[in-house]
Amino acid sequence: MMASFDLVAQALARYRNSSVDETVSPNDSMFDPGYKRVGISAMNAILLAWQSSDVDEITRVLDIPCGHGRVLRHLVKLFPEAMFDACDLDQDGIAFCAKTFGARPLLSREALTTMQFDTTYDLIWVGSLFTHVSRDIARAWLEHLAKFLSPKGVLVGTTHGRWSEHVYQHYPYISPEGWNTVMEGYRKSGYGYCDYQAKENHAYIEGTYGISMARPHVTIGDIEQIPDTRLLHYSERGWADHQDVFAIGKPALTESWPWWANPQ
Ligand SMILES: C[S@@+](CC[C@H](N)C(=O)[O-])C[C@H]1O[C@@H](n2cnc3c(N)ncnc32)[C@H](O)[C@@H]1O
Secondary structure, eight states, X not given: OOOOHHHHHHHHHHHHTXXXXXXXXTTOTTOSTTHHHXXXXXXXXXXXXXXXXXXXXXXXXXXXXXXXXXXXXXHHHHSTTSEEEEEESOHHHHHHHHHHHOOEEEEOOSSGGGOOOSSOEEEEEETXXXXXXXXXXXXXXXXXXXXXXXXXXEEEEEEOXXXXXXXXXXXXXXXXXXXXXXXXXXXXXXXXXXXXXXXXXXXXXXXXXXXXXXXXXXXXXXXXXSXXXXXXXXXXXXXXXXXXXXXXXXXXXXXXXXXXXXXX
């Protein structure tokens, strides 16, 4: 069953009548001229994912990585009655999200699979995290986060898909040498990854943070291996006309019979 059309329509109407807090932290490394549109576009992607899911009321939301709330500021207006957890490795980012948007700050762990959440979520938004890790890490992190979905919860994640190869030509994500390594893996297996060079990023242990590229069929193949969930949605260029968007959710395929098999 898909989410109630009426609930989705009501949330959209409420969001459109709200005013989003436009306070930007001076420490927000994601700030650029497209900042606001990127946030709005995430609402579009999340509404599509919600509509493709089984969940009705969204009461608990996890934004990971929340950064300094580029997307969270919109989410709190889309779901004004929900509780929000804002999780990141960036302490300043989570503190800003707590102060400005009323979220509970959660300091993440570099090895995300060791991070335990004390609740489950109807919506987990993972904007631009898998875009920075190797395939093995992306698989493990996705599987881990999916464990914290509520019985009908939906997880919406993003990747650098086929379109990002073209975007790179105008907005390089990594050094030319790094990009060559990414593209080598991408052409060979459909998933490419390279660590940021030391000069580009100092904050992470080698092997855990860089740039990835993933073909849709590779992402979908990996999603098929995630237990207790099913694929709900995939959209190329679905976030900010840039990153691909996928949604997975519960219940899994085999967990419940369709309403037409049990009409009462
Ligand atoms: C490209 S930014 C995206 C931030 C935010 N989603 C946005 O759209 O503005 C990637 C973020 O991932 C965070 N990050 C990296 N590894 C992480 C981890 N293991 N757990 C949580 N956040 C992580 C970084 O601190 C950074 O804020």
